[in-house]
Amino acid sequence: MSETNLQVLLRRRPEGAPVPEDFEIVERPVPEPAEGQVLVRARYLSLDPYMRGRMSDAKSYAKPVPLGAVMEGATVGEVVASRDPRFAPGDHVMGGQGWQRFCAVDAARLRRVDETVAPLSAWLGVLGMPGLTAWVGLEDIGQPKAGETVVVSAASGAVGQVVGQLAKARGARVVGIAGGAAKCDFVTGTLGFDACLDHRRPLDPQLDAACPDGVDVYWENVGGHVQAAVFPRLNDFGRMVMCGMIAQYNIAPGADAAGAPAGPNLGPVVRKRLRIQGFIVSDSGWGRYDAFLAEMRPLIAAGRMRWREDVVEGLDAAPRAFIGLLEGGNFGKLAVRIG
Amino acid sequence: MSETNLQVLLRRRPEGAPVPEDFEIVERPVPEPAEGQVLVRARYLSLDPYMRGRMSDAKSYAKPVPLGAVMEGATVGEVVASRDPRFAPGDHVMGGQGWQRFCAVDAARLRRVDETVAPLSAWLGVLGMPGLTAWVGLEDIGQPKAGETVVVSAASGAVGQVVGQLAKARGARVVGIAGGAAKCDFVTGTLGFDACLDHRRPLDPQLDAACPDGVDVYWENVGGHVQAAVFPRLNDFGRMVMCGMIAQYNIAPGADAAGAPAGPNLGPVVRKRLRIQGFIVSDSGWGRYDAFLAEMRPLIAAGRMRWREDVVEGLDAAPRAFIGLLEGGNFGKLAVRIG
Numbered sequence: 022m023s024e025t026n027l028q029v030l031l032r033r034r035p036e037g038a039p040v041p042e043d044f045e046i047v048e049r050p051v052p053e054p055a056e057g058q059v060l061v062r063a064r065y066l067s068l069d070p071y072m073r074g075r076m077s078d079a080k081s082y083a084k085p086v087p088l089g090a091v092m093e094g095a096t097v098g099e100v101v102a103s104r105d106p107r108f109a110p111g112d113h114v115m116g117g118q119g120w121q122r123f124c125a126v127d128a129a130r131l132r133r134v135d136e137t138v139a140p141l142s143a144w145l146g147v148l149g150m151p152g153l154t155a156w157v158g159l160e161d162i163g164q165p166k167a168g169e170t171v172v173v174s175a176a177s178g179a180v181g182q183v184v185g186q187l188a189k190a191r192g193a194r195v196v197g198i199a200g201g202a203a204k205c206d207f208v209t210g211t212l213g214f215d216a217c218l219d220h221r222r223p224l225d226p227q228l229d230a231a232c233p234d235g236v237d238v239y240w241e242n243v244g245g246h247v248q249a250a251v252f253p254r255l256n257d258f259g260r261m262v263m264c265g266m267i268a269q270y271n272i273a274p275g276a277d278a279a280g281a282p283a284g285p286n287l288g289p290v291v292r293k294r295l296r297i298q299g300f301i302v303s304d305s306g307w308g309r310y311d312a313f314l315a316e317m318r319p320l321i322a323a324g325r326m327r328w329r330e331d332v333v334e335g336l337d338a339a340p341r342a343f344i345g346l347l348e349g350g351n352f353g354k355l356a357v358r359i360g
Numbered sequence: 361m362s363e364t365n366l367q368v369l370l371r372r373r374p375e376g377a378p379v380p381e382d383f384e385i386v387e388r389p390v391p392e393p394a395e396g397q398v399l400v401r402a403r404y405l406s407l408d409p410y411m412r413g414r415m416s417d418a419k420s421y422a423k424p425v426p427l428g429a430v431m432e433g434a435t436v437g438e439v440v441a442s443r444d445p446r447f448a449p450g451d452h453v454m455g456g457q458g459w460q461r462f463c464a465v466d467a468a469r470l471r472r473v474d475e476t477v478a479p480l481s482a483w484l485g486v487l488g489m490p491g492l493t494a495w496v497g498l499e500d501i502g503q504p505k506a507g508e509t510v511v512v513s514a515a516s517g518a519v520g521q522v523v524g525q526l527a528k529a530r531g532a533r534v535v536g537i538a539g540g541a542a543k544c545d546f547v548t549g550t551l552g553f554d555a556c557l558d559h560r561r562p563l564d565p566q567l568d569a570a571c572p573d574g575v576d577v578y579w580e581n582v583g584g585h586v587q588a589a590v591f592p593r594l595n596d597f598g599r600m601v602m603c604g605m606i607a608q609y610n611i612a613p614g615a616d617a618a619g620a621p622a623g624p625n626l627g628p629v630v631r632k633r634l635r636i637q638g639f640i641v642s643d644s645g646w647g648r649y650d651a652f653l654a655e656m657r658p659l660i661a662a663g664r665m666r667w668r669e670d671v672v673e674g675l676d677a678a679p680r681a682f683i684g685l686l687e688g689g690n691f692g693k694l695a696v697r698i699g
Contacts, residue, residue, distance in 0.1 A: 074631075081631055082596065244627065257421065263629045283622030288583065290602045290638040292413075292420055297636040299629040 026051045027336050027359075029120035031086045035076055038271040038347065043076065044092070044340040052125040059103040060125050063096035063118055066336065066357040067145035068343045069179065073270040082301050092120035092339075096359075097134060097144045108133075115144045120339055122359055132310070138318055146354035147328040148317060151179035154302040156313045158262045159187055162298045163238045167192030170232055172251055175242035176217055177204040177329065179354035180264060184240050185214045186326050187316075193238070196231045198224070198247055200349050207352075211327055224250040235259075244268045245282075252285045255295055263299035271347055329353030335360055365390045366675050366698075368459035370425045374415055377610040377686065382415065383431070383679040391464040398442040399464050402435035402457055405675065405696040406484035407682045408518065412609040421640050431459035431678075435698075436473060436483045447472075454483045459678055461698055471649070477657055485693035486667040487656060490518035493641040495652045497601045498526055501637045502577045506531030509571050511590055514581035515556055516543040516668065518693035519603060523579050524553045525665050526655075532577070535570045537563070537586055539688050546691075550666055563589040574598075583607045584621075591624045594634055602638035610686055668692030674699055 025048040032045040054060045075093050078085045086093055096119070100112040105128035108114065114131040118124035134144040146152060163184075165171050171188040175181045176197025185195045185208070197208040197217035208217035218227040220243075228250060235256040241248060244266030255261065269281055289295065306313075320326035331351040333342040339357045346355050364387040371384040393399045414432050417424045425432055435458070439451040444467035447453065453470040457463035473483040485491060502523075504510045510527040514520045515536025524534045524547070536547040536556040547556035557566040559582075567589060574595040580587060583605030594600065608620055628634065645652075659665035670690040672681040678696045685694050 082633070241626075241630075248626070263626060263634075265630055266627050269625075269627060281625035281627055284625045286608075286620035286623045287580075287587070287602060287636065288605050288608060288620055290636060291580075291604055291640075292638070294421070294638045294640055294643065295602075295636075296638075297626065297629060297634075299631070299633045299635075301630075301633055304633065 024051060024122075025049065026121055026123040028091050028122075029336060029339055030089055031076060031092055033088065034078060034085075035271075039073070039076060039340075039344050041340050041344070046337050046340075051123045054102055054104050054125040056104050057128055058125045059100050059105055059108045059114075059128050059131065060123060061096070061098045061114060061116065061118055061131070062101045062123055063098040063121065063359045065097050065142045065145055065332075066120055066339060066359060067095040067149060067151075068339065068346055068351075068355040068357060069094070069150065070265055070267045070270060070346065072343065073347060083303075093117065094120050095145055095150055096124075097141050097149075098359075103128075113141060115149065120336065122336065138314075139321055142330055142332065142356055142358075143328065145356050146179050146330060147183055147321070147326060148314065150302060150306075151354060152183045152317065153306045153310060153313050154264060155180050155183035155187055156316065157302050157306045157309065158240065158264055158300055159184065159191075161300060162262045162296070163188070163240065163260050165191050165193040165238050169193045169237035170196065170234060170256075171238040171240065172196045172198065172228075172232065172236050173214075173240040173242075174198045174220075174247050174251075175265075175267065175349075176208045176212075176214065177353060178242065178351070181240070181242060182212055182328050182354070183326070186212055186320070188238070189213060189215075190320060190325060198243075198251075204352060207329060211329065213325075213327075220247050228254060238262065240264060242267060249285065253289070255289070255293060257293045259293060259295050261295065261297040263297060267347065267349075331355045332358050334358050363390060363461075364388065365460055365462040367430050367461075368675060368678055369428055370415060370431055372427065373417060373424075374610075378412070378415060378679075378683050380679050380683070385676050385679075390462045393441055393443050393464040395443050396467055397464045398439050398444055398447045398453075398467050398470065399462060400435070400437045400453060400455065400457055400470070401440045401462055402437040402460065402698045404436050404481045404484055404671075405459055405678060405698060406434040406488060406490075407678065407685055407690075407694040407696060408433070408489065409604055409606045409609060409685065411682065412686060422642075432456065433459050434484055434489055435463075436480050436488075437698075442467070452480060454488065459675065461675065477653075478660055481669055481671065481695055481697075482667065484695050485518050485669060486522055486660070486665060487653065489641060489645075490693060491522045491656065492645045492649060492652050493519050493603060494522035494526055495655065496641050496645045496648065497579065497603055497639055498523065498530075500639060501635070502527070502579065502599050502601045504530050504532040504577050508532045508576035509535065509573060509595075510577040510579065511535045511537065511571065511575050512553075512579040512581075513537045513559075513586050513590075514604075514606065514688075515547045515551075515553065516692060517581065517690070520579070520581060521547075521551055521667050521693070522665070525551055525659070527577070528552060529659060529664060537582075537590075543691060546668060550668065552664075552666075559586050567593060577601065579603060581606060588624065592628070594628070594632060596632045598632060598634050600634065600636040602636060606686065606688075670694045672696050
């Protein structure tokens with residue numbers, strides 16, 4: 022095979038916001054699959070906020086990427102060689118092959134994707150980890166009921182898009198929060214949320230207008246001043262689905278530990294019987310993928326589950342695109358097309 | 361009947377800590393029970409932290425006590441006259457008759473107490489609202505498993521005593537937090553907790569020693585610096601049972617709303633998949649009383665559920681005793697014996 026394997030390595034651990042020099046792009050030989058493995062050529066790489074945690078060696082729920090190793094990440098791609106009977110060349114698969122063009126991967130760690138349901142790239146977003154995250158958090162914690170008000174931060178992002186549309190499908194009134202008029206227009210116009218608030222403008226008057234009956238479910242993707250504005254509006258028995266707090270991922274190494282900004286006083290948690298609960302999709306999510314897909318397929322087929330992707334070209338553009346993601350620079354699910 | 365009905369009224373709403381002048385003690389005629397009511401003579405009145413909320417007109421889960429009305433509270437007492445077939449004079453009952461000697465109360469709102477299980481006053485504490493609170497919070501939120509570490513603040517108080525012993529009965533390692541050596545000695549020596557820490561001394565080194573494997577369940581009764589010390593020690597999948605935050609009830613009207621001190625940054629809630637959940641026993645607790653009692657009876661009979669009461673004499677002592685409760689001045693379940 023005359024092609025080479027382009028890889029993006031973690032060169033050093035960032036202090037605060039990552040910079041391009043924290044990454045290193047190298048060319049390596051294409052690996053050979055061992056028995057039980059397949060060689061996958063990645064077509065799209067997913068870029069997601071959780072990757073910031075993997076760059077740090079602070080204690081977290083997953084091990085950090087070692088210095089000098091390939092950055093972790095999910096891809097969709099094509100089987101080019103197989104030493105496992107379950108896959109043949111040409112099959113399209115999803116898996117966690119990292120920021121690289123080729124990967125020899127255990128067949129058991131791959132999932133086949135069906136392009137009659139949605140195009141290849143969608144299996145990194147609406148039908149990938151972000152979509153599954155939305156579904157698990159609503160199933161286990163948010164549990165929106167018909168008529169309730171659900172507020173979704175980072176509403177135009179990979180997870181937020183799906184959260185809001187799933188909550189709408191369950192009969193809730195859904196209010197998004199996003200950065201800027203273009204994202205807000207997309208959230209209401211294309212995704213069909215009932216309203217979308219711009220977090221770059223004062224949130225309190227916008228929340229007063231959009232949530233006159235308070236908030237029953239708050240989907241937390243961001244933290245910071247958005248959390249501070251929504252928290253006091255939670256109704257009795259309100260649920261706060263703690264999916265992420267991207268606003269502080271760059272604050273300090275182990276950003277969510279010591280030195281992080283203060284949070285809300287928890288007195289109202291008692292008085293209002295609030296439930297604030299965090300989750301990580303990888304704990305139980307993939308074992309429930311079939312139930313997730315069963316709910317998503319008819320919604321997609323009926324046009325009731327839409328999405329927007331923000332696709333950048335080429336693996337060498339991945340570091341800058343990822344840096345932009347942490348600043349809210351993407352518009353829709355961020356992915357890299359690998360040439 | 362020649363006796364009069366001594367009552368404690370709410371005279372004005374306190375600003376910050378209540379003072380004796382916020383209450384008024386009056387003598388009134390003994391009421392006549394209507395059809396379907398019984399006349400109860402209270403023997404013991406329970407004093408509990410939640411009453412501070414009822415003195416304020418800030419929005420909360422229950423209506424405030426109106427100015428000039430009898431303070432709310434649970435009592436145990438004796439039926440002196442009955443116009444309902446379910447009760448006869450001499451029966452011992454528990455109910456919410458308020459801070460007064462006599463009350464004509466709907467029979468449906470009373471529960472008979474069985475002194476062969478525990479003495480009369482215990483039905484305000486270990487077998488009353490505080491005990492039921494402990495049981496509901498552990499059943500629904502804390503869910504301690506064998507071998508887990510459970511930390512209980514206000515460990516010698518009415519709720520904390522029961523929380524720790526129930527968690528011990530379920531196989532957990534239980535660490536109390538209380539104010540001063542005498543309370544700590546009681547918590548370990550009499551209640552059988554594995555350790556008890558003194559919150560008047562620096563907590564961090566004490567927690568280091570007592571919780572080397574972190575904290576799986578934190579029972580929150582107090583807030584403030586105790587919460588700040590325990591929160592960072594919660595393990596992955598830790599639960600924080602939000603029962604009360606007495607340290608801030610006197611800070612301001614509607615103490616747990618605007619102007620309250622900051623709380624913990626919620627970043628770790630995501631990373632550690634924490635669950636922080638509040639509850640109020642009156643939401644569902646009384647409908648589950650029989651299941652609670654079924655678990656408590658054998659523990660009491662076996663000497664595995666012990667308790668301490670702090671009994672003050674006479675209704676006119678209730679205001680000062682209640683003021684002391686908010687400052688941690690009681691030692692054990694606080695009750696008033698009504699002569």
